[in-house]
Amino acid sequence: MSRIQNRFTELEKSGQKALVTYVMVGYPSHKDTLSAVRGLIEGGADIIELGFPFSDPLADGPVIQHASTISLEKGTKMAQFLNLVKQIRKESQIPLVLMTYTNILYSKGYQKFFKMAKEAGLDGLITPDMTVEESKEYLKAAKNAQLDTIFLVSPNTSKARLLQIVKQTTGFLYLVAVFGTTGVQNKIQNYTISALKETKKIAKGKVPVGIGFGISTPNDIKSYVKHGADAAIVGSALIKLIEKTPSNKIQKTVASFTRQLKSATK
Amino acid sequence: MKIKFPKDGRFGEFGGKYIPETLVPAIEELEQNYLKYKNDPDFKKELNYYLTEYAGRPTPLYYAKNLTQKIGGAKIYLKREDLLHGGAHKINNTLGQALLAKRMGKTRIIAETGAGQHGVATAMACAALGLKAEVYMGYKDTIRQKLNVFRMNLLGCKVHAVKAGSQTLKDAINEAIRDWITNVEDTYYLLGSAVGPHPYPVMVRDFQAVIGEEIKQQIKAFGKETPDTVIACVGGGSNAIGTFYPLVDSKTEIIGVEAAGQGLKSGMHSATLSAGTKGVLHGMMTYLLQDSEGQIQETHSISAGLDYPGVGPEHSYFKDQKRVKYVSATDKEVIDAFLMLTRTEGIIPALESSHAIAEAIKLAKKRPKTDAIVVTLSGRGDKDVEVVQENVKNSK
Numbered sequence: 112m113s114r115i116q117n118r119f120t121e122l123e124k125s126g127q128k129a130l131v132t133y134v135m136v137g138y139p140s141h142k143d144t145l146s147a148v149r150g151l152i153e154g155g156a157d158i159i160e161l162g163f164p165f166s167d168p169l170a171d172g173p174v175i176q177h178a179s180t181i182s183l184e185k186g187t188k189m190a191q192f193l194n195l196v197k198q199i200r201k202e203s204q205i206p207l208v209l210m211t212y213t214n215i216l217y218s219k220g221y222q223k224f225f226k227m228a229k230e231a232g233l234d235g236l237i238t239p240d241m242t243v244e245e246s247k248e249y250l251k252a253a254k255n256a257q258l259d260t261i262f263l264v265s266p267n268t269s270k271a272r273l274l275q276i277v278k279q280t281t282g283f284l285y286l287v288a289v290f291g292t293t294g295v296q297n298k299i300q301n302y303t304i305s306a307l308k309e310t311k312k313i314a315k316g317k318v319p320v321g322i323g324f325g326i327s328t329p330n331d332i333k334s335y336v337k338h339g340a341d342a343a344i345v346g347s348a349l350i351k352l353i354e355k356t357p358s359n360k361i362q363k364t365v366a367s368f369t370r371q372l373k374s375a376t377k
Numbered sequence: 378m379k380i381k382f383p384k385d386g387r388f389g390e391f392g393g394k395y396i397p398e399t400l401v402p403a404i405e406e407l408e409q410n411y412l413k414y415k416n417d418p419d420f421k422k423e424l425n426y427y428l429t430e431y432a433g434r435p436t437p438l439y440y441a442k443n444l445t446q447k448i449g450g451a452k453i454y455l456k457r458e459d460l461l462h463g464g465a466h467k468i469n470n471t472l473g474q475a476l477l478a479k480r481m482g483k484t485r486i487i488a489e490t491g492a493g494q495h496g497v498a499t500a501m502a503c504a505a506l507g508l509k510a511e512v513y514m515g516y517k518d519t520i521r522q523k524l525n526v527f528r529m530n531l532l533g534c535k536v537h538a539v540k541a542g543s544q545t546l547k548d549a550i551n552e553a554i555r556d557w558i559t560n561v562e563d564t565y566y567l568l569g570s571a572v573g574p575h576p577y578p579v580m581v582r583d584f585q586a587v588i589g590e591e592i593k594q595q596i597k598a599f600g601k602e603t604p605d606t607v608i609a610c611v612g613g614g615s616n617a618i619g620t621f622y623p624l625v626d627s628k629t630e631i632i633g634v635e636a637a638g639q640g641l642k643s644g645m646h647s648a649t650l651s652a653g654t655k656g657v658l659h660g661m662m663t664y665l666l667q668d669s670e671g672q673i674q675e676t677h678s679i680s681a682g683l684d685y686p687g688v689g690p691e692h693s694y695f696k697d698q699k700r701v702k703y704v705s706a707t708d709k710e711v712i713d714a715f716l717m718l719t720r721t722e723g724i725i726p727a728l729e730s731s732h733a734i735a736e737a738i739k740l741a742k743k744r745p746k747t748d749a750i751v752v753t754l755s756g757r758g759d760k761d762v763e764v765v766q767e768n769v770k771n772s773k
Contacts, residue, residue, distance in 0.1 A: 165672065166672045170555075172555075180542075188670055213657040215670070239398075242395065264398055265399040269402065276398075
């Protein structure tokens with residue numbers, strides 16, 4: 112069983128849902144990313160998504176776009192990501208997921224890179240521009256390396272397609288909450304709740320369902336948990352917090368915010 | 378070699394649809410509707426009406442006698458897409474897609490633009506058909522092509538200046554895709570080049586193939602069954618694929634010309650097929666200008682319309698199949714070609730099209746006088762006179 116599956120099994124036993132948190136590798140600096148990750152672990156995050164920057168992040172809103180740009184300006188390379196994963200593994204067994212775009216993975220070679228990432232301690236992949244149609248080589252390589260493939264679905268995904276995507280998904284399924292890019296939203300939409308219920312119905316007994324995009328407060332998390340989400344994913348809100356926090360306070364501030372978010376999943 | 382409508386959206390290994398899941402239903406809806414209407418008699422009739430009565434088709438195939446004599450080799454013919462309404466080939470595609478969008482019941486149209494020609498052509502088609510249009514344009518391009526921004530505004534179209542990344546065409550496409558993800562229910566994304574996820578590369582090619590079809594007919598009047606050579610410039614590659622596709626199964630030599638900018642070795646160019654590697658951008662697998670980490674590189678060209686780090690997937694396919702030869706022209710060669718055509722024939726070409734002219738000038742010298750070289754003059758150069766003036770001044 113993978114670290115991600117394990118975590119969901121443990122949480123189920125204790126009647127909790129998962130808090131999935133996102134940070135951008137190399138933002139605002141490499142040292143700060145590690146501090147933020149330590150804060151997430153300290154605050155009780157269940158799974159950590161490590162965003163790797165891409166020059167053309169077309170599924171991301173302004174906050175993560177900006178973080179990508181800064182990270183690339185600082186010269187972030189894949190080698191640093193692998194080192195970060197190794198470093199975190201020395202300190203924790205928390206499940207780690209890489210979130211980046213297809214071209215980054217393709218340019219390294221799926222087979223070769225996935226093997227290296229697994230050896231470093233990575234557990235899964237989220238690739239927002241990878242559709243099931245194009246995923247044959249990607250899936251094969253991920254399976255060989257024993258990495259979970261977390262696919263995304265959207266409120267407008269058809270039932271037939273949901274079934275098809277669930278089949279290729281391991282770890283958890285990522286439901287995109289809104290029509291839009293990543294970023295903070297204010298109000299929970301009715302169509303999101305319907306989509307969550309529908310997705311849960313189809314994924315039941317196969318994979319847990321996480322929900323993300325626009326989730327920024329413990330209240331958001333409570334609402335989605337109430338409607339059946341197995342995991343809540345918080346990204347842009349954390350990036351914004353890290354952005355305005357001085358380096359020496361990042362770990363503490365992130366831990367404190369994470370604790371609040373985590374309390375909503377219990 | 379012709380691939381009419383690949384079911385999996387692939388030209389060999391190129392193409393496909395690498396898109397956020399939110400766009401999948403929209404892309405499927407587009408594909409179904411395109412297949413439904415492309416051979417529909419009413420649709421074809423209406424498109425043909427607008428192409429003829431509104432846009433000004435067919436465009437002439439003009440024998441450039443003065444230029445030919447000056448060079449002293451093969452005969453050069455110009456396919457005059459610059460004479461179309463709006464001043465470029467872009468209207469062939471925008472009319473087709475806008476008519477399709479209307480049949481699909483979409484009320485809001487978004488588009489990206491580089492040089493502004495596709496933006497203007499979108500604004501025109503939408504004004505004519507009563508649709509609301511918004512155009513994304515790189516901030517850098519809004520400065521160097523400000524005349525086109527003004528034209529779009531006059532046509533009632535909102536222009537969003539994109540300040541992310543390199544502030545050129547690729548960033549305009551990113552932002553248009555983000556808008557589409559956000560407003561997927563009522564919005565139609567009218568892509569201007571033969572790029573993006575399937576079915577865009579096929580659809581844009583089909584709407585532009587009228588260029589090559591007309592060339593095939595018109596060259597007969599000059600005593601040729603088919604041209605010996607056709608030449609077109611390649612950025613995303615829509616005028617080129619429209620020129621090439623109908624001739625792919627003939628014996629015609631086919632040449633695409635990319636922007637070598639300040640030279641292929643300078644790193645300041647946009648010559649994707651000449652210097653790129655395979656990768657995934659904007660929903661497609663194709664040749665890209667990228668670094669060893671898979672980050673897309675900033676490009677350079679004197680012409681905003683070619684300033685793009687990717688290329689249509691069918692061009693990548695034709696390159697690997699060795700059916701089309703892809704070469705490049707530097708900014709300097711382009712300015713020289715621009716001036717030569719302007720002075721010999723009294724035709725001011727777009728800087729994009731001047732890349733094709735530059736190659737024709739090089740090639741015609743080496744070819745016999747009995748040969749016919751057809752160059753697609755994809756657009757007129759009014760929008761470029763300022764940039765040319767700067768360059769001529771600086772080189773003095």
